[in-house]
Amino acid sequence: MKCTNQVKDSCFRELKDFIDSLETKKGELITVLHKAQEIFGYLPVEVQEFVSEELNIPLSEVYGVISFYSFFTTTPKGEHPISVCMGTACYVNGSEKILDELKRELGIKVGETTQDGKFSLDVLRCVGACGMAPVMLIGKKTYGRVTADEVKNILKEYK
Known part of the structure; x- marks a missing residue:
């Protein structure tokens, strides 16, 4: 659940309950931050x-x-974070063209979110799926051997 202003108090309560449920708080910063980002979205x-x-x-x-x-x-x-792999295998197989097409289709730059809050765009150094290069992720779904021509149809799945 992503927190909106209407439910922010319940989000803080959920995070507090999670922290209180930990056996010890010492050394749990990264665990707590993961949970906080899961709850709040950022x-x-x-x-x-x-x-x-x-x-x-x-x-x-x-x-x-x-x-x-x-x-x-x-x-x-x-709502649908998009990441484009820019590792060597993906880059030499055209990930920059995919990124350019995503920027054109969404009307945003890397690091930005569309005005309707549907999509955000980022790049990654390596996804670890070099055999499927070039690769992009939308949320947790991986798309391999993507071409710039396929970007528009892939985005339609999420609109």
Whole structure:
């Protein structure tokens, strides 16, 4: 569930319940941040402050972990986050053309979210599916051997 302003209090309660259920809070920052991002969809400053207070660790430590690991995000992602692999195998097989077509179709740049909140666009260094290059992900679904011509039809599945 992604939190909206209407249900934000229940999201903080859910996160607090999760933190309270941990056997020990020591060493659980990454676990808590994963849960927080699952609940909120991203990690805004107010969530970082909450985690800092609940785990009794400095806010700078929370932010340091969030900024170090690329999985964590401080900006809202779309309902359907899209990631294009830009690893060597994908790049030489045309992932840049796929990325360009996604930017054109969605009207956004890398790191942005469409105005309707449906899609966000990012790149990854390597998905680990080089045999299927070029690869893109939408949410948890992997698309392999994608061509720029297929992008429009793939997006239709999510509209």
